[in-house]
Amino acid sequence: MAEHTIKAFDEEIDRLRGLIAEMGGRAEAAIENAMLALQRQDKKLAAEVVADDKRIDAIEAEVEKLVIQVIALRAPMANDLRDVIAALKIVSVVERIGDYAKNIAKRVPLIATNKRTLEPIALLPSMGQVAGEMVHDALNAFAARDADLALAVIERDTVVDDFYNSVFRTLVTFMVENPKTISECAHLLFVAKNIERIGDHATNVAEMVYYAATGQTLPERERGADIQPED
Amino acid sequence: MTQEQTNLTIDNPKMSARDVKVFYGEKQAIKGVSIDVGMDHVTAFIGPSGCGKSTFLRTLNRMNDTVASARVEGEITLDGENIYAPSMDVVQLRARVGMVFQKPNPFPKSIYENIAYGPRIHGLAAGKADMDVIVEKSLRRAGLWDEVKDRLHDSGTALSGGQQQRLCIGRAIAVEPEVILMDEPCSALDPIATAKIEELIHELRGRYAIVIVTHNMQQAARVSQRTAFFHLGDLVEYGVTSDIFTNPRQERTKDYITGRYG
Incomplete structure (x- = not known):
């Protein structure tokens, strides 16, 4: 894309995109490490994931500040406007x-x-890996302004939803058979639900990327896992 | 022809231009522009210097007639009537299609006379009382009445720049025009005076078809409902203002409005 006549504008947009890339990388790592900690029952790694979340929150605040500054000082238009709104x-x-x-x-x-x-x-x-890849691809799509990649992320959301339904049934069955594990299984159910929500949110990111890249909004779709009542 | 537009035609256009070309001697300034202007919205013409937007604006009330080397081809109609037809009375046309210029240019006469001049030569007032009504109504519509009602016989040139520009708008309104053309009406004004003119444009919308040429894209975004982007004599894109500023179709429009031009 051609550069702005005002160079400082380009620098601010670059910084914005850099912060979002960093934030995305950190979120991906958090998902991966949280799943690894769960698998290996690694409390130390789990504590690191909790601590590292502060940096993700800090980047959010920084991006918000920068977006407000860009809107106030640069009055972005067209694709620039869509980029900063999507970033926010x-x-x-x-x-x-x-x-x-x-x-x-x-x-x-x-x-x-x-x-x-x-x-x-x-x-x-x-399940965590699929959701993590969705987050990865959604943010790559933002970096590359790639509408097709964003659409591919959105299509993958059903995979995570199906996973969730399958995990839900398995855990319910397991709890019926092993009532002493109900406490742990209840936590696992929340873990599965969290991953399912991550998939939904990656889809939301992809929708924003699609808007920023094309100027078109996607039609509203059904969100969240469709839980089939058990017989 | 690289011209591509969205929403080229509108219902019940007040003015329509079809394949309009303007030449200054050998040089072609406008390369076949077609556009409709309606009563219900303010139309903004934007584009870099020399793109032809002011030249095109001036074809709409035949102001280019005053430029000896200028030649206009194509058709421009006002309520379906060709304004370049030999039978068209140009003085009458310019009363119907009024104009406000970049620099406020009140006559060196009283505020009252600035407004009364047009209606008098067009015979719109039957007498003094009639004229008083026209002057008050015009100054009210121009948003200037409260500021000048106690000094109507002071010189128009003694007003501030913003007041002078509103006086010029009042002067254009006084002859009951149908269309008002504004050629960068705020470029010589400070932000407060500019805001007052913009508010005035908003209030006048619907009563007159308004076309404004502006270098200030934020102003085009604020006051207009339709925006036309001109570049090198072409009408590159014409559409709903909010679409043009959030999602322009043409690369040249996008580069211009995002500050990537040149």
Whole structure:
């Protein structure tokens, strides 16, 4: 894209995009480490994920400040306007993604207190991986202003939703058969729900990217996992 | 022809231009512009210096007739009537299609006379009482009445720049025009005076078809409902103002409004 006549404007846009790239990278790492901590029952790693979330929150505040400054001082138009509005909305969503990862990490010690093997835990890493990749791709799509990649992220949300329904059933069955694990399984259910929400939020980011890249908004779709009532 | 537009035609256009070309001697300043201007919205013409927006504006009330080397081709209609037809009375046309210029240019006469001059030569007032009504109504519509009602016989040139410009708008209004053309009406004014003119434009909308040429894109965004972007004599894009400023279709429009031009 051609440069602005006013160079400082380009510098501010670059800084904005740089901050969002960093924030996205940190959110991805938080998801990955939270899942790893859960799998390995690694309390130290879990505590790191919780601590690192502060930086994600700080970036959100920094981006908000910068966006307000750009709107006030540069009066951005057209694709510039769409970029800064998308940036403002994306950071609040990525901040939520960070919170979900933090919430997963906070549950690790509660699940790790029990040495018994919880079979359903095995389902969660792949689910976490799909959601993490959605976050990764949504932010890559923002960096590249790639509407097609954003659409591909949105389509993948059903994979996470299906995962959630499957984990839900498995955990319910497991709890019926092993009533002593109900406390841990309840935490795992929240972990699964958190991952499912991360997928939804990655989709929200992708929708904003699509808007910023094309100027068109996508039609409203059904959000959240569709929980089938058990017979 | 690279001209591409959205929403080219509108319902019940007040003025329509079709394939209008303007030449200054050998040089072509306007390369075949077609556009409709309606009563219900303010239309802004934007574009870099030399793009032809002012030249095109001036074709709408034949102000280019005063430039010896200028030649206009194509068709421009006012209520369906060709304004370049030999039968068209140019003086009458300019009463119907009034103009406000970049620099406020009140006559070196009293405030009252500035307004009364046009109605008098067009025979719009039957007598003094009639004229008083026209002067008050015009100054009220121009948002100037309260500021000048006690000194109507002071010189118009003694007013501030912003007041002078509103006086010029009042002067244009006084002859009951149908269309008002404004050629950068605020570029010589401070922000407060500019805001007053913009508010006035907003109030006059619907009563007159208003076309404004402006270098200030924020102003185009604030006052207009339709925006036309001109570049090198072409009408590059014409559309709903909010669309033009959030999602322009043409690369040249985007580069210009985002400050990437040149």
